[in-house]
Amino acid sequence: MFHRIGHFVVRRAWWVIGAWLIAAVAIISTAPAITAQTDESKFLPKHYESVQASELQAEAFPANFSPGAYAVFERKGGGKLDEADKATAEKVVKGLTDKHIEYVETVLPVGKSYSKDGTFGVSMIAIDKKVLQKPEAADAAKALREAGVELTAGTPVKMLLGGPAASILDQQDSSKLAEALIGVGTFVIILLTLWLIFRSLTVAWLPILSIIIYSMVANGLIGYAGKLFGLKSDNSMSAILIVVLFGVGTDYFLFLMFRYRERLRAGDERKEAVVNAVGRVGEAIASAAGAVVVAFAVLVLSSLGMFTALGPSLAIAVAVTALASITLVPAVLSVVPERVLFRRVVEWLRWAGRHLAWLARGARGPRPAGNFPEHWMRQSKGSRFAALGGGVQRRPAVAALASGLVLVALTVAALGYKGTFDLTSGSMPKTKESMVVQDRMMKAFSAGAADPSHVYLASTNGAKLDAAGLDTYRAALAGTPGVAAVPADRTSLSKDGLTADITVVLKDAPATNKAIDTMGSLRETAHGSAPSGTKVLVGGQTSVLKDINTAMAHDYKLVFPVAALLILLILAFQLRSLVAPWYLMASVGLGFGATLGATSLIFQKIGGEPGLMFMLPIFIYLFVVAIGTDYNILMIARLREEVKEGRTPREAAGEAVKHAGPTVAAAGFILAATFGTMLLAGNSLFSQMGFSIAFGIIVSAFVMAMFFTPAITALLGHVAWWPGHGDSPSQDGPAAVRDAEPEPAGRL
Template sequence: MFRRIGHAVVRHPIWTIVAWLIAAVAIVATAPSLPSNSDESSFLPKSYESIKAADLQERAFPSAFTPSAIALYQRTDGAALTAADKRDVSRITAELGEKHIDQVQKVVPGQPSKDGRYALTLVQMDSKNAGQPKQTEAAKTLRKEVKSLVAKGTHLDVRLGGSAAQAADQEDSSKRGQALIGIGTFVIILVTLLIIFRAPLLAVLPLVLIGLVSAVANGLIAYATKLFDLQANSSISSILIVVLFGVGTDYFLFLMFRYRERLRAGDEPKQAMVNAVDRVGEAIASAAGAVIIAFLALALSTLGFLKQMGPALAIAVAATLIAGLTLIPAVVSLIGPKVFWPSKSWQQEPRNARFAALGRGVQRRPALTAVASGLVLIVLSLGTLGFNATFDLASGSMPKTKESMVVQDRMQKAYSAGAAAPTDVYLSSTDGKPLDKAGFDAYAKKLGAVDGVASARLSQVNKEGTTADITVTLKYEASTDRAIDAVERVRDVAHANAPEGTEALVGGMSSIFKDIDSAVNHDYRTVFPVAAILIMVILGLLLRSVVAPWYLIASVGLGFGATLGATVWLFQVAQGHSGLMFMLPVIMYLFVVAIGTDYNILMIARLREEAREGRDPREAAGMALRHAGPTVAAAGFILAATFATMMLAGNSLLTEMGFAVSFGIAVAAFVMAMFFTPSLTALIGHAAWWPGHGDRAATQAPGTGTAADGSAAAPGDDGRGTVAHDPAGRRG
C-alpha cells in the first residue's frame, strides 16, 4: 500500500502539489470562523450539581447574578473613603449603567469594605455569552469607560476585575505567549535542521509545508466545530501550533532520514523516495494512528474543552499524516538530491560512532540497560504520589501584575476572600408548595457553622415562595483547594439538613471547580484505559504480535509517571507551588503517551526490519539503535525543544505544561525508545513477536518479486529481492 502511494506521488509530484494548493485555498476561503469560550462552567454537562444550581438560579431569580465584572475603588492616597468619595462612586455607578455598554445588563453598587478603604460597582453581563469574545470586548470597553469617569474630578483610583476582565487580561497574555511560542518554534526547527543537514532549503522546507498543512487543519477544525456544535477553548490555538509543527517535523525527519539512507545505498533519486515511503510509511501511519486514536478518546471526556481539544488535535495530526505521505514526498522528489545543497555529507554514511557505541552496549548488556533505564523511570514516577491539582486558571494563565489579578488580590485582603464569588445554596420545594420560612434561620445557621464558611444568610425567596437563596461566603478564594474542600462540606450539610419536601443545590464557582475535579477524575478512569487499549491494538496490528504491545504500552505508562513525578518535584517541591494545573495530567497524556509512542513505534519497526534481514534479537536491537537512533534523537530534540518554548509565555499554566511535555518527550525519545524498548525486545527475543513471525527473515517466492508470505520484497528496487549494500557495508 505505502509503496503504491510512493509510486503515485513520485510519478505525479506536480499534480499532488497542485491538489494540495487547491484544497488549501478552498478550505481556508470557505471555513467558518472558529468560536472561543473561556467560561469554566461550560466545561461541564448539565448533570452536575453546580450546573443544576445555575439553571435553577436563572429560573427562580432571573434578576440575581454573580458579577461578571467588579470595579474596585480606593482613594489615590490610600486613606479611608470620605463621604464625597462615596457620592462619587454612586454617581459613577449610575453613569456607567446609563452608557448601555454591549452585554451589560445591570450595574449596581456593592458593599464597602469593613475598613472603609474600598467600594465596589458590580456589573451583570448576559450569562448566555459568558466566556465569549463579545464579553471580553465588553470588559475592555467597561474598563476604559469607568477609568474615564473616575478621572473627572475625583480623588479615586479604580481597577476592573471579575471573570470578564480576567478573560480580557488572559487574551492579552495569550497573544504575547502565542507570539513567543510561534517564534520559538520556528527558530528551533530552523536551527536544528540546519545543524543536522547543513542544507538551508531542507531547513526551511518543513516550515513552509507544515504552514500550508496548518492552514488546512485550522479550516477543517472550524468546519468540525460548527458541524458538531463544539466550543473552542482559548488554549487550543497555542497547543495546535506546537502539535502541527512538532509532529509535522517528526514525520518530515522520519522520511528524510530514510530518503537519505536510500540514496547512500545507491538508489536512483526518485526510486529512493518510493523506497523511503515504502519503508517508513507504515511506521509513520501507525504512529499517527496511535496519536489520532489517543486524541479521539478525549471525546469520552465529560469536560467540554477536552471534547473539543481531542477532535481538533486529531484532525491536525490526520492532515499532517496525509501531508507526510503525499505532499512532502512530492516536493522532495521534485527537487531531488539538490534539497541537501550545499552539503555533500548525504552522499556517504557517517560512522554514527555514538549511536553505534550505544547500539553495541544494548546488544552486549540488554538486561543491565533495561534495569537501569527502568529504574530511572520508576524513581522519577515516585513524585506522582505528591501530585495536587489546583483550579486557579486565571492566576495560572497570566502574571499577578495584570489588573484583574490585582483586584482579586486586594479583594481577598479587604473582604472575605470568597466575597468576589460567593457560594449559593438554593433550597427548593419538591412538590411545588411554598416553603416554610420558619426554618430558614436555623438552616442558614447550620451552613454558617461549616468549617471554612465566613458567613451564611438568607438573601431572597422567589415570588412564588418555592425557592430560597442562602448566600454562603467562604473564607477562601473560590479556586483554592481549601475553598473546594469547604464547598464539599457545605454540600454535605445542605443536603443532610434540607427540610422534608425540599431539595438543596449548591452553586457558585467553588461548586463548579468541585465538579470539574470530579469530572477530571472520571476521565482518568475512562479516557486513559480506553486510549491505552486502542493504542495497543494499533501496535498489535503493526507488529502482528500480542506480546510486544504489552511491554511497549507499559514503558509509555512508566514514561508518563516519570514525567508527572519530575514536574511535581520541580514545581510543588522545589518551587513551592500549592499544586499543578488540574488539566496537566490530561495534557501530558495527550503528548507523552500519544506522541511519545511515535518513537517506540519507529524504533521497534526498525528493529523488526533488522531482524528480518537475518540478525538475532540482540544484534537487531543494536543495529536498530545505530540506524534509527539519530532519527529518534533529532525528532525528540526538536519536539521537546518546541514544547519548551511554551515556557516563554510568562504564565504558570504554560510554564508547567511546557516543562512537563518537553521533559516527557525527552524521556520517551532518549530513555524509552533508545534503551528501554530495544533492550526489553532483545531480552524477550523471538517471543516478543508471538504469535506471528514478524522478526523472521522473509523468503522470496521464485520468480514473483515478492516474499513467500506475500509481502513486497524488502531491500532492493529491482523487484528481485536482492540485498543492496551501501558503502559502509550494511544492508539496504
Template sequence: MFAAVGRFVVRHPIWVIVAWVAAAVGVIGFAPTLTATTDEASFLPSHYESIKAAEVQQQAFPRAATPSAIIVFERRDGGPLTEADAAKVVAIGQALTDRRIPDIVAITPTPPSPNRLIQIIAVEMTPQRGPADQAQPDAVKVLRAALPDQLANSDLKAGTTGTAAQNLDAQDSGNRANVIIGVATIGLIIILLLIIFRSPIIALLPVIVIGLVSQIATGLIAWANQAFDLKTDSSVSAMLIVVLFGVGTDYILFLMFRFRERLRLGEDPKTAMVSAVARAGEAIASAAGAVIIAFLALTLSTLGLFKSLGPALAIAVATTLVAGLTLIPAVVSLLGTKVFWPSNAWRHEPRGARFAAIGRSLARRPAVYAAVSGAGLVVLAVFALGFHPNFDLSSGSTSTESESNVWSKELLRGLPAGATEPSNVFLRSDTGAPLPADRLGAYRDALVKVPGVGQVGQPTLSPDGKVADFQVTLANTPQSSAALHTVKGPLRSTAHAAAPDGTTAFVGGITAVFVDIQAAVNRDYAVVFPVAAVLIMVILGLLLRSVVAPWYLMLSVGLGFAATLGATVLIFQHGLGEPGLIFILPVIMYLFVVALGTDYNILMVARLREEAREGRNPRDAAAMAIRHAGPTVAAAGLILAGTFASLMLAGNSTLTQMGFAISAGIVIVAFVMSLFLTPAITALLGHLAWWPGHADVADDGDREAPAGPRGRETP
C-alpha cells in the same frame, strides 16, 4: 499499500500539490472561525449538581447573577479609605452610569470593606451569547479606558477584574502567546533543520508545507465543532501550533532520513522517494494512528473540554499524516537532490560514532541499561503521588501581571477569600406550594454551622416564593482545595440533609463547578486512560505481529508518563511553591507522552526488527538499531520537545505547565525510554519479544543484500 501511494505521488506531483492548494483555498474561504471559551461550567454535562443549580437560578432568578466585572478601588498610599474617598467612588460609579456604555446593565458602588482598605463597584452586563460574543470584553475595554480620567486629581487607584475582565485578558494573552509560540516554534525548527541537513530548502520546507496544512486543519476543526456543538478551550489554538509543526516536522524528518538513505544506496531521486514512502510509511502511519486513537479516546470523556480537544488534535495529526505521505513526497520528488542544496553531505554517511558506541555498550550490558534507566524513571514517578489539581482555568489563562489577576489579589485585602465568587444554596419546593417561611431560618442556621463556611446571607425568595437563594461565603478562596473540600463534603451533605420535607437543595457557584469537574476528571481517568492504552496496544500488536512487545512497550511508556508527572510536580509544586497543577495536565500529558512516546518506540523497535531480520542476534540488532535510528529519534525528540517548550514563553501558568510537562515527557521518552530502556528490554527478551510470531525472522526473499558500511543510517 505505501509503495503504491509513493508511486502515485511521484508520478503525479503537480496534481497532488494543486489538490492541496485547492483544498486550502476552499477551507479558508468557507470554514467558520475557530472560537474558544474560558467558561469552566460550559464543559460540564447537565446531570451534575452545579449545572442543575445554575438552571434553578436561571428559572427562579433570571436577573440575578454574579457581577460580570468588578472595579476595585484603593488608596495610592495603601491606607484606609476616607469618607471623601468613598464618596469619590460613588461619584465615579454615577459618572460611568451616565456614559451609558453598551451592554452594561447596572453599575453599583458598594460601601468600603470592613477594614476600609478597598471599595468596589459591581458591574452587571448583558449575558454572553456565545464564545464568539465580544460584547462583554468590549465593555471592559471601555471601562478601563474611562477609569484614568475619573481617577485624576484623587488619591485613589483602581483596576478591573471579574469574569469579563479575565476573559478579555485571557484573549489578549492567548493572542500574544500564539504569536510568541509560532515565532519560537518556527525559528527552532529552522535552526535545528539547518544544523541537521545544512540546507535552507529542507529547513523551510516544514514551515511552508505545515503552514498550508494548518489552515486546512483549523478549518476542519471549526467545522467539526460547529457540526457536533463542541466547545474549545482557549489553550487549544496554542497547542495546535506546536502539534502541527512539532509532529509534522517529525514525520518529515522520518521521511527525509529514509530518502537520503536510499540515495546513498544508489537509487535515483524518484525511486528513492518511492522507497522512502514504502519503508517509512508503515512506521509513520502506525505512529500517527497511535496518536490519533489516543486523542479520539477523549470523546469518551464527560467533560466538553476533553470531548472537543480530542477530535481537534486528532484532526490536526490526521491532516499532518496525509500531508507527510503525499504533499511532502510530491514536493521533494520535484526538487530531487536539489532539496539538499547547497550541501553535499547527503552523499556521504556520517560515522555516527557516539550512537554506535552507545549501541555497543548497551549490547554488552542490556540488564544494566534497563535497570538504571528504569530506576531513574521510578524515582521521578514517586513524586507524582504528590500531585494536587488546580481548577482555576480563567486566571491560569492569563499572565500574573494582567490587570484582572493583579486586582483580583488586591480585592482580597479587604474582603473574605470567598467573597469574590460566593457559592449559592438553592432550596426549591417540590410540592408546587411556596416554601414554608418558618423553616427557612432554621435551614440557614444549619448552613452557618458548616465548617469552612464564613457567612450565609438571608434567603432571597423568588417571585412565586417556591425557590430560596442562600448566598454562602466560604472561608477560603473559591479555587482552593479547602474550598472544594467544604462544598464537596459538609456543605452539600448538610444542604441536602437539612432540607425540609417536600423540598430539594442544590449547591451551585464556581466552587461547586470545580467540585463536579474534579469528579468528572476522576471518572475520565478510569475510562479514557485504559481505553487509549488498549487501542494503542492493538496498533502495536498489528504493526509488530507480537503479543509480548506491546505489553512492555506500553508499560515503559506508562512509566515515562508517571516520571513526567513526577518531574512536573517536583519543579512546580516543590520547587516553585505553586499550590497545584492545572487539573487537565495529567490527561494532556498522558495523551502526548503515551502517544508520542509510542511514536519513538515504534520507530526504534521497527528498526530493531529490521536489523534482526537481516540475521543479527537480539543484542547486535539492538546495537545496530541504536546506531542507525538513534540520531533520528534524538533529532525528532529535540525538535518536538523544543516546540512544546515554546509554550512556556506564553506568560501564563496553564501553558507554562503544559509546555514544561510535555517537553520534559518527550525528552524522557526519546532520550531515556526509546534509546535505552526499550532496546535493552528487547535485547534481554530476544526472540520472546516477538512471540507468538516470528517478526524478527525474514524470508530469504525479503532480505536485502548487505549494503556495506555506508548502506544505512536511519529508520
C-alpha cells in the same frame, strides 16, 4: 502498500502538490472560525448538580443581580481613601452609568463597600447574563476600563476592573500573546535545529512551508467539526494546535528525511529514493499517527466538554499531518533536486556570486556550473549513535536496568501529585488587572466573598417557603466547617415564593482545594437539613469545580484504559506480535509516571505551587503515551527490519540504535523544544504543560526508545515477535543501505 503510495505520489507529484494547495484555499476560505468557551459549567453534562443549579437560578431568578464585574477604587499613590476620594469614586460610578455601555445593565454605588483598612472601595457591576461567558462580555469589560481611565483622569483615584468579564478580557489578551510567543518560538526552533542537522536552509524551510499548507486544511476541518458536533473548546486549544501541527509534522518529516538521505547515500536515484523512503517508513508514520489519533479521539468519552472538543480537534490535526507526510512532503522531495535540497548557505552564496559576475560580463561565456561538493554523501566517522548501539548490543541487561531504574525512581515522585482547579489564575499572569483585583478583594474581605456559592431551596409540594424555616436552614448551613457566613440580607425569594436563593460565603477562595473540600460538606448539610417538601441544588463556581473534580475521576478510570487498549491493538497489528506491545506499553506507562513525578517535584516541591492544573495528567498521558509510542514504533520497526535482514536480536538492537537513533534524537529534541515554547506564555497552565510534555518527550526519545525498548527486545530475542514471524530473515541478506551510515544528529 506504502511503496505503491510512494510510486503514485512521485509519478504525479505536481498533481499532489496542486491538490493540497487547492484544498487548503478552499477549506480555509469556507470553514467556520474556531471559538473558545470560558464558562467551566458549559463543559459539564447536565446531570451534574452545579449545572442543574444554574438552570434553576435562570428559571426562578431571571432578574437577580449577579455581578459580572467589580470596579475597585484606590489612591494612585496608595494609602487610605479620604472623603474627596470617595466622592470621586461615586462620580465615576455615575459616569459609567451615564455612558450606557453596551451589555452593562447596572453599576451600583460604592456606598459602604470599603475595605476594613479604608484603602479601596468596590462597586459591583451587572452585565447581561446572556453574554457573560461570551466575547461580548470582554468587549464590555474593555469599554468599562477605558471609561474608568477617562473618568479618573486628573484625580488621585484610579479604577481597576475585575470579576468574570474582566477575566475573560485578560484571558483573551494572555492567550493571544501566548499564541504569538509559542508560534514564533516554534518557528525559530524548527528552522534553527533543522539547519544545524542538515546544514541546509532549503531542508530547514521545507517542513515549515509544508505545515503551513496542510495546517490550513486541518484548522478548516476542525472548524467544520466544531460547528457540526457543537464542540466547545477553551482558550488553550489554539496554542496547543500550533505546537502539535508543527511539532508532530516536523517529527514525521524527519522520519522521512533521514531515510531519504540514507537511500541517496546507498546510491538510489532521487525519485527512487523518495519511493523507497515512503515504503520503508510510511508504515511507521501511519502506525505512529494511528496511536496518537486514537489516544486523542478517545477523549470523546470524557465527561468534560473541554476534552471532548480538544480530543477530536487534535486527532484531526494529527491525521492530516500523517496524510501530508506520506503524500505532500514526498511529492515536494521528488520535484526538488538533491543538489538544491542539500545545498549549504555558503554554496548558495558562491553560486549567486558566480552568476552575478557572469551577468556583469554581459552574460558572455558559458553559464557557471552548478556542481557542488556532495557533502550529504560523506559519512560520519565514529558515530556516537554507533557507539550507543554497540553498548546496547553488548550489555542489553545493563541498558534495560539503568533506564528502567531512572523511570521507576521518577515515577515514585508522582505519588506527591496534587491537583488544583484555579483555571482563571492558571491561564494568565498574576500581574493582569483582574488578578490584581481578585487579590485585593481576597485580602480585604473573606477569600470566598468575590465569588460566593449559592444554595437554591425549592418547594416541591406547592407550599411557599416560610421565613422561620429559612432562618433555621441558614443557621444549619452557617455551621458547616469552612463556611464564613450565610448573610440573611443576601437571601432572595422568587416571585412565586417557591424558591430561595441563599448566598453562602466560604472561608477560602472559590477555586482552591480547601473550598472544593468544603463544598462536599456544604452539599451534605444542604441536602440533609432541607425542610420536608423541598429540594436543594448547590451552585456557584466552587460547585462547578467540585463536579469537574468528580468528572475527572470518571475520566481517569475510562479514558486511560480505553486509550491504552486501542494503542496496544495498533502496536499488535503493526508489529504482528502479542508480546512486544505489552512491554512497549509498560515502558510508556513508566514514562507517564516519570513525567508526572518530575513535574510534581519541579512545580510543587521546588516551585512551591499548591498543585498542578487538574487536566495535566490527561495531557501528559495522551501526549507522552501517544507520542512516546511514535518513537518506540520507529525504533522497533527498524529493529525488526534489521532482524529480517538476518542479524541476531542483539545485533539488530545495536543497528537499530545506530540507524534510527539520529532520527529519534532529532525528532525528540525538536518536539520537546516546541512544547517547551509554552514556558514563554508566562502562566501556570502553559508553564506546567510545556515543561511536563517536553520532559516526557525527552524521556520517551532518549531513555525509552534509545535504550529501554531495544535492550528489552534484545534480551527477549525471538520471543518478542511471538506468535508471528516478524523476525523471519529475508533471503536477500543485509541491504546495501546498512553500509551507508547516516550522519548523526550529534550536530544538535
